[in-house]
Amino acid sequence: MALRDSDPVEVGGYRIEDRLGAGGMGVVYLARSASGRRLAIKVVHGQYADDDEFRARFRREVSAARQVSGAFTAPVVDADADASRPWMATLYIPGADLGTHVREHGPLSAPRLRELAAGLAEALRDIHRAGVVHRDLKPANVMLAEDGPRVIDFGISRAAEFAAADVLTQTGRVMGTPPFMSPEQFASPQDVGPAADIFSLGSVLAYAATRRGPFDSPSPYETAVRVVEGEPALAGVPDELLPFVRLCLEKHPKSRVTADELLTLLRDGGPAAPPPATEESRTAPPRRVPAATPPRDTPLADPPPEPTGPRGGRRRRYLLTAAAGAAVAAVLAATTVVLTVALSRDSDPGPSAAARSDLPDGWKPWATAAKAPKGSERLLGSADSALAGCAAVDTSLVCAGSGLMATRFDLADGRATWGRPVDPTPDGSSGSSEGALIGTTDAHVYAYEAEEGETAAGPRFSYTVYALAADTGKELWRTGTGTGESASLPDSTQGAATAVPEGVVTFYGSQGDQYALLDAETGDVRWKHPKPHGPKAPADCLLRSAADHAYLVCVIGLSERGASRTTVSQIDPATGKARWTVEAKGAQYLLGQHDGRLVLADTFATDRGLTMIDVSSRVLTVRRLAQPRPEDAQAYLVRGTVYFTRDSGGVRAVSPRTGRTLWESNSSVEKQGPPTASATQVYFASPSGRLAALDVSTGEVVATRPGRDDGGRSDSLLVTTGAPLVLVGDALYVPYGVRSVYTVDVRDL
Known part of the structure; x- marks a missing residue:
């Protein structure tokens, strides 16, 4: 770049040879030292020379750059923050920055991406060990040197230990480059720490792999919103790199890996290409820590759908407004943001409470009970029990259990309009099943x-799967799945059936030794296959679904001694054959799926962490738990967090990506059942309907409701856990007592 007449001949005694570039804060020149060494000299624009705060930031940039090893940065040779125009000289690094390289040559290949990831992780490890947080890692600040990437430009870095007291980054100041900033840089700039650089690293790697950032948008407001609460766009990132990028892009800082952990995972966490997976070649660094041990017959909740209505109230609007303001300013300035946000928490009251509500049309608080099925008073175990589960379908809350195949409540007013029993002809001699929903469309x-x-002639068992219209209970089709002493009960809570868009996958036949797909429209058997066999006997298999896919999870050599192994197979809905199979150690139970990865917990072993299987690459990792957990805890995966719960009310929230404990609390709810969660709170309930709401970020109990077992339970000692909750917008539906449900607006807890 040609020199201009206004450019200096020398700076600090170093002769200027060329202009390397210019930005909003200054100009960078190529210079020579007296010995002939090439230097890059950054000279601040004149208009900033009289800005005392800017000079203070510049001094800090020089100090930060000097603290970090030159192996991963451009070493500082000389500087003068008190000159008429402050300047800093570093060694010149030949080569283009990452942004320029990708624009000119396209995305990096998979091997180069892995090298870039390792190089930047090493650089951040060194930077963080020096007590520095960079806060502006982006493609333009990554130089592609011959010996590996170098991180440059510490202009808005800071000492990690002075986060809260940093006068240059007090509340109201947002600093960084929006598409590569972390959520906390928008929401809480004074609390930014090393984890922010890790988030930026994930965004940089995604850009290097796809030529676009994971939160890019034409709208600066939308960019900010996507960073704070949106899912990253990672299409095009190679499968073998996806697990590492996702670990970096966790929204909560405590859920992200450290630079050290990322380096270890890149070295040991998986091969460069995804051949058939084995645990030995895909595990995270071994560290023996007690792991999840949910009871095998305990229903574990899959993540509910993301809420579609307005969530989070005034605080969230404030944060997003601040984030959007920062993004807009950054786009207009086309440079690093140093923005003062002039909003107080109460400056924007927002719409009225009525306008913000997200409740079913015509909703009002209600509590009601379903009618007992005819003859249930003669059925052992069915006359006095709770609903096993509920699901919201259109305007209906459909529940099952307590001898009911299904029953309907209106979401708005609780009217119970129809019900069907599990056993059509109870005669007192049956031990009829309680009933459970298999699924809904x-x-x-x-x-x-x-x-x-x-x-x-002896025992007689006959099971039939039904498809019913949610609004009327009308039978759409029925298909028998097995008749005989060894036939399998198609109960989803026992892992013997599950629903997917193509229909119902269930164990099938008089011996229950097959699995089959019943067509969603007709109930016809589209295919059937035998269960897998172990070396000496059939494997102990469960049917589970996650993200609209059916999985066959089979434990071979089921044993509490830890000699078991588990195969996880994704079932092709067209043929019933396994699309892929991954084997893991132990007796694993599928909790659900989050962010493209299955999450499993071991049924018995206490020295095994959470098992993760990437559904695209089939890479398996075992995420060690940061701290042991009680053996009697149950595990649930809800909105990307694993909750370990105890009958006493204890709750531990854990990130499945890292195994780290996010928080630990006590809900004060006895025999708490599977939780549900919104974007801001997680809810627990007891069999009697006692309810607690905990803050999803901190675990603080923010609200409770007393129990209301007016359903007439007389045998509550037989109840082991509360029923799963259902959240529809702001309306929470709580099963309790005997066939009873009540609903509450969660904003009024």
Whole structure:
């Protein structure tokens, strides 16, 4: 770049040879030292020379750059922050910055991406060990040197230990480059620490792999919102790099890996290409820590859908307004942001409470009970029990349990309009199943009917899967799944059936030794296959679904001694064959899926962490837990967090990506059932309907409701856990007592 007449001949005694570039804060020149060494000299624009705060930031940039090893940065040779125009000289690094390289040559190849990831992780490790947080890691600040990437430009860095007291980054100041900033840089700039650089690293790697940032948007406001609460766009990132990018892009700082951990995972966490996975070649660094041990017959909740209505109230609007303001300013300035946000928490009251509500049309608080099925007073275990589970379908809350195949409540007013029993002809001799929903579609409900009893020839068992219309209970189709002493009950809570968009996958046949797909529209058996066999006997298999895919999870050599192994197979809905199979150690239970990865917990072992399987690459990792947990805890995956819960009310929130404990609390809810969560709170309930709301970020109990077992339970000692909750916008539906449900507006807790 040619020199201009206004450019200096020398700076600090160093002869200027060329102009390397210019930005909003200054000009960078190529210069020579007396010995002939090439230097890059950054000279601040004149208009900033009289800005005392800017000079203070410049001194800090020089200090930060000097603290970090030159192996990963451009070493500082000389500087003068008190000159008429402050300047700093570093060694010149030949080569283009990452942004320029990608623009000119396209995305990096997979091997080069892995080298870049390792190089930047090393650089951040060194930077953080020096007590510095860079805060502006972006493609333009990564130089592609011959010996590896170098991180440059510490203009807005700071000492990590002075986060809260940093006068240059007090509340109201947002600093960084929006598409590569972390959520906390928008929401809480004074609390930014090393984890912010890790988030930026994830964004930089995604850019290097795809030529676009994971939160890019034409709208600066949308960019800010996507960073704070949106899912990253990672299409095009190579499968083998995805697990590492996702670990960096966790929204909560404590959920992200450190630079040290990332380096270890890059070295040991998986091969460069995804051949059939084995645990030995895909595990995280071994460290023996007690792991999850949910009871095998405990229903574990999959993540509910993201809320579609307005969430979070005034505080969230404030944060997003601040974030949007920062993004807009950054786009207009086309440079690093140093922006004062002049908003107080109460400056924007927002719309009225009524306008902000996200409740079903015509909703009002209600509590009601379903009618007992005919003859249930003669059925052992069915006359006095709770609903096993509920699901919201259109305007209906459809529940099952307590001898009911399914029953409907209106979401708005609680009217119970229809109900069907599990056993159509109870005669007192049956031990009829309690009942459970298999699944739902947009307007349909899958449930089952059971006929179990004694005949002159011996026991008789017959099971049928039904598809019902959610609004009327009308039968759409029915298909028998097995008749015989060894037939399998198609109960989803026992892992014997599950629903997917193509229909119901269930164990099938008189021996229950097959699995089959019942067509969603007709109930016809589209295919069936035998269960897998172990070396000496059939494997102990469960059917589970996650993200609209069915999985066959089979434990071979089931044993509490830890000699078991588990195969996880994704079932092709067209043929029933396994699209892929991954084997893991131990007796694993599938909790659900989050961010493209299955999350599993071991049923018995206490020295095994959470098992993660990337559904795209099939890379398996074992995420060690940061601290042991009680053996009697149950595990649930809800909105990307694993909650370990105890009957006493204890709750521990854990990031499945890192195994780190996010918080630990006590809900004060006895025998708490599977939780549900919004973007801001997680809810727990007891069998009697006692309710607690905890802050998802801190675990603080923010609200409680007393129990209301007016359903007439007389045998509550037999109840082991509360029923799963259902959240529809701001309306929370709580099953309790005997076939009873109540609903509450969570904003009024």
